[in-house]
Structures are given as structure tokens and as C-alpha cells.
Amino acid sequence: MLSTMQDVPLTVTRILQHGMTIHGTSQITTWTGEAEPQRRTFAEVGRRATQLANALRDELGIDGDQRVATLMWNNAEHVEAYFAIPSMGAVLHTLNLRLPAEQLVWIVNHAADRAVIVNGSLLPLLAPLLPHLPTVEHVVVAGPGDRSLLTGTDARVHEYEDLIAGRPTTYDWPELDERSAAAMCYTSGTTGDPKGVVYSHRSIYLHSMQVNMAESMGLTDRDTSLVVVPQFHVNAWGLPHATFMTGINMLMPDRFLQPAPLAEMIERERPSHAAAVPTIWQGLLAEVTANPRDLSSMKQVTIGGAACPPSLME
Template sequence: MLSTMQDIPLTVTRILHHGMTIHGKSTITTWTGEPEPQRRTFAEAGTRATQLANALRDELGVQDDDRVATLMWNNAEHVEAYFAIPSMGAVLHTLNLRLPVEQLVFIVNHAADKVVLVNGSLLPLLAPLLPHLPTVEHIVVSGPGDRSVLDGATARVHEYEELIAGRPTTYDWPELDERRAAAMCYTSGTTGDPKGVVYSHRSIYLHSMQVNMTESMGLTDKDTTLVVVPQFHVNAWGLPHATFMTGISMLMPDRFLQPAPLAEMIEREQPSHAAAVPTIWQGLLAEVTAHGRDISCMKTVTIGGAACPPSLMEAYDKLGVRVVHAWGMTETSPLGSVGHPPAGLTPEEEWPYRVSQGRFPAGVEPRLVGPDGSVLPWDGTSAGELEVRGNWIAGAYYGGITGEPLVPDDKFSPDGWLRTGDVGVISPDGYLTLTDRAKDVIKSGGEWISSVELENALMAHPEVAEAAVVAVPDDKWGERPLATVVLKEGATADYQTLRTFLGESIAKWQLPERWALIPAVPKTSVGKFDKKVIRKQYADGELDVTTL
């Protein structure tokens, strides 16, 4: 039996129209490094987005489904692109300017971007790549920066402001299918080529509603959010779209992401919220401590992108800034879980909930899958790989313009759930605690051993500087842990001492038999333990391994 309700597509266009009318007075403030920031209302930005759409269609020939890329910081023009491009039926492709240049070249070609909107300050990054980007027909430059590096480019070069000036302020927006592509973002996979996630109008609309639900960021049009998380990184966690839905004002740092200008814009503009990864908060904390900055205007800040050290959360608590931990990834739009503690607890009781990855909203259905493929209970101890299902969760990757969607077995289950690659436990009341990456977990006799847990326990020993634990093949158990340890200078602890120490906090069957002292743990370019290298050293017999 069918309902009698209207059926209206959930589109970015609707969010744009709503934001520029009902919330027309809300503002986007962009830091410029000048005495005054740039200030623009949602009504003005929405009108300019409309002019941009007209320009893209009439001047640049952008058509349905054409990919329009952005290589931009967080600023008002980037927000305008966020609305203009999907609303006209084209696809916004945000380019991650932190990617290695080979990967940047790969994704522009893979997406076959026709246009690149670029900030002038990023031209030195883009210009050298242009000879390798044959699909790019137009470059639209916005903001300060030397244009001469584009001399000789074969693509046509436009100035953003000149391009939109005088264009019509209305657009006969198409009525789009809500399942149609609206935006895309490539993962920065450490192995293999980057993979493209293509967000739909439906997924962005529903995700925007979720961001505005009380259990997520909980902001209103009385709030201003400092959007530090880049717009080139999972749509700035959905904030530009979500803010237009409820009128939250935005403070945009553009390229001024260093602790000193961040502290200055917080003091001057008084945002009530901010969103960023832990490293930003580490840097800001040092700035606040060193120079006595006052950032107490921020009632809450959302931290995600990596696990937040509890010490960092405590430090912000003391400044009167409440840290809310969240978990997500490019494939989850990214809002996966949020660390609001349950009701009725003391601050001490809230703590383990706050440092967990948090609780799932109704739109994200989780399950833990164990080593044998079975679905595990939520008992706080059964560790499995986290799989998720929902409307703003990817079910495939972009296969390129001529190909089928990519559905790698190791990324999606046969019944369509996203395999997150994260291993953890879920408590009986639904809180997620991640313990490891699936690729680093040790699969021993049908049970999983967390390498991270062993490492943390080892590094708690006063004579251990660093420790990395990896899985190595074992005839009897399939895999067993190998502990590689860097001792502090002058340390005298032997393996048996360390193993006994480990045994105080770790179950006996999980204790490593194989041990090796190493001079330093090999690291990736971003400073993470590079366990691939250790596994290879072990396989190649390069480590001096003692078996207890």
C-alpha cells in the first residue's frame, strides 16, 4: 500500500535555496591575513553560487555529470562551489592538496575533471601538473597569488570574480534524482591508487540532517563554527552543507592554519565551536599555553580523523572547551560515531565514553565481524572488524568514466556492508572502542590479538622507548605476535623481564614468544609505525629474533 505523502528529491539544491532564504543573514567569514576578514552572508554567497552556475554552464560549457574540481582552502568561494556545482547537475570533485603530486595527477585524470577551481595561493602546486592533466579545459583562479605561473597553459584561464560578475542571479535548477552523483572525494590510500567515493544528493542531504541532530554537533543558528577541517577532506565533515540547512555561521581559516593565526581568529571572531584533527588541537594548545590566548568562547570542539590522546582532551577541558570525539572516514561522509556519553553519569564515569569512538546514530548500522566471519556480540570484549551500513556509507568506489563501480572484496562484504578496516569492540550500550587496524591485528588460532594493545602495554614499561608488534607466520597458530622493542639509553631490561611485565595486563595466550631489539621503529612519511617494513625485515631474516 502506497502512502499519500509527497515525494520530493533530497538535493543539495534544496539546501542551497533554504540557506540563502530562511538563513540569508547567517555569515561566512573568511580569514585573509588583512586587518579585516572577508564577510559574506548566506544570501550573498547563495546568489554568487547561482552566478557561478550560470558562468560554468554558459561560459565554460559545463554539462550534466561533468566533473568540476576544486583545489582550494576553506573559504567563501569554496562554499559557493559546494552549492553551485551539484545543484546544476555537475559533480564537485575536491582535490586533496596534501596528496603526493603523482596521486593528484592520478585522481584528476581518473575523474576526468573538466574544470579546476583553484586558489591563487595554490597555483605553484597546480601549474607544474597541468601538462599531465589533459582533460582539464578550464582553470578558474580565486584569491591572491601570482598568476604568471600559468603562462603557457593550454587550458583556458579565468578569474573567478570576473567570471561570475554580471551573471544572472537566478538559475532554472534542474529537478535532480536524489541518487545522482553530487560530489566526489578520493581516499588517500597508503597502498595502491587512491579510490574515489561518489556522494549522492541523498547521502549529502541525510548526512547534513544528521550533523544538525542534537546527538551530533548540536549547533544552531546562534552558533559560529570554525571549520579547520579542510573542505578538500570529506567535505569538511559535511559542515558547509549542514550549516546552510540550519543557519550556523562559518568562520573559514583559508590558508592560515598555523596555531598563531588560528588563536587570533578565535579571539577576534569568537566562534562557539570548531572542528579539526588532533594535530591542529595539539598545536593550538601549545600556542594557548605559551601566549595566554583565550579560546574559551568555544563551548565544544569536534575532534576526529584520528584517535584523540586523552591528555589532549583533559587539557582542553581545563580551558573550558569540551572536546567531543568522533569517528569516521572518507567512505562514511564522514559521520560514523560521536562520543557523547550516556545520561546520568558523573564526569569520572563519563570519561571512558568520551575517549571511546562513541555511539552510532540511527543512520549508521554497525556490526563486528570476527576472525571466522561470524557477527560478534556487543559485550565490550569481543573484538572484530567494524562493518557499517547506511545511506551515507559507500557501497563501492568510482570505477572511472568508462568502467563499472569498483567493489574490492577486502573493502565491501558480499551483502554490501563497508569493511572499515578498523578492529574494535562495542559495549552493551553501543559505544565503539577501536583497538587496531585490521591489517595489523594478529590472527592467532581463530582469535585476534591487538598489536596496539601489546604496544601500549610494552611502552608503559619505564625502560622502553618504543615498541612495535607485528604478526608473523606460525605453523601451529597461523600467526603469532613478534615484539620489536627500542630500549631507552642505559636500559638493562631483558626479554623475560618485559614479558613478565606484559603478563601483568595482557592475557597469557596473547604474550609474544618472539622478541627483537631494534634501534628505532621504522616510520611512514606521516610518522606512523611502518609495520610493512618490520614484517619484511623479519621475512628476510634481517632481525635478531630471540624465542622465549
């Protein structure tokens, strides 16, 4: 006997739609290094993600399960790509900007990425690789950076804001099989060539639910999470998806990962939670020991990637 309950696919699309409607007033704050950070509501991020999906389909010709790579810091545009690409049926491929150039080339070619969305500040990393990336037909640049580095590339170059401007804010999202690919991450090449892991829509949905459980991070729409763990590191431990499921506000550090700006953004933006590897916290501890700041808003810290030293816990 089968149940009579509703049976719907557990997809990234449903997380996007839930976050931009039920939690539409929650915010993503991206640190800019200037007096005022960039602020976007979940509703705005959802609309822009929808516009990005339209642009990827209509302008770049992305269809089916083609791979779209991101070479980006943690910021609102990266979250928009997180939702747009899987929701339209394509596959998000986050590139680890810490890897050696030869490993990045191998990974992009192995995944057969058709397009790369890149932050302008990372063009010095991407531009020398492009002659060795025959599958990459499009480069989409977001944020400030030296575009002249892309002169002579065979790939078509697009400006992120120009690309999505005027695009429809609705999309006929496909009904995807929840077991289909949503995102890809690759290991480093410490034991031979890097290995790829393909996340399903279902796995991301279920993982988002687990992240939000009280036994895990247990955050709510009254919390703000400082997401330092990179979005290319196992999907930032699921936080971009989990936040849209529960309405948790996100504070994104972009390229400002040094101890001093992290201390400043905690003092100014008052997050209640943060997630990062131990080396980040060791640097922050040294910074605030030398230059005390008000970090009293912080109630919980999630540490992963390596064991946290007991001395750091204390």
C-alpha cells in the same frame, strides 16, 4: 499502499535554497590575515553560487554530470562551488592538496575533471601538473597569486570574480534524481592507486540532518563554527552543507592554519564550536600555553581523523 505525503528529491539544491532564504542573514567569515576578514551572508553566497552555475554552463560549457574540481582552502568561494556545481547537475570533485603530485595527476585523470577552480596561492602546486592533465580545459583562479605560473598552459584561464560578474542571480535548477552523483573524494594511494567515493545528493542531505542532531554537533543559528577540517577531507565532515540547513555561521581559516592565527581568530571572532584533527588542537594548545589568549567562547570541539589523546581532552 503508498503514502499521500509530499515526495520531493533530497538534493543539495534544496539545502542551498533553504540556506540563502530562511537563513539568509547568517554569515561566512573568511580569515584574510588582514585587519578585517571577508564577510558574506548566506544570501550573498547563494547569489554568487547561482552566478557561478551560470558561468560554468554558459562560459565553460559544463553540462550533464561532468566533473569540476576544486583545489582550494576553506573559504567562501569554496562554499559557493560546493553548492553551484552539484545543484546544476555536475559533480564537485575536491582535490586533496596534501597528496603527492603523482597522486593528484592520477586522481584528476581518473575523474576526467573538465575544469579546476583553484586559489591563487595554490598555483605553484597546480601549474606543474597541468601538462599532465589532458581532460582539464579550464582553470578558474580565485584570490591573490602569481598568474604568470599559468603562462603556456593549454587550458583557458579565467578570473573567478570576472567570470561570475554580471551573471544572472537566478538559475533554472534541474530536478535531479536524489541518487545521482553530487560530489567525489579520493583516498590517498597508500594501498595502490587512490580510490574514489561518489556521494549522492540524498546521502549529503541525510548526513546534514544527522550533523545537526543534538546527539551529534547540535548547533543552531546562534552558533559560529570554526571549520578547520579541510573541505577536501570528506566534505569537511558535512559542515558546509549542515550550516546552510540550520543557519550556523561559519568561520573559515583559508590558508591560515598555523596555531597563532587560529588563536587570534578564535579570540577575535568568538566561535562557539570548531572542528579539526588532533594535530591542530595539539598545536593550538602549545600556542595558548606559551601565549595565553581568550578562548572562552569555545563551548564544543569536534575532533576526528584520528583518536584524540586523553591528555589533549583534559
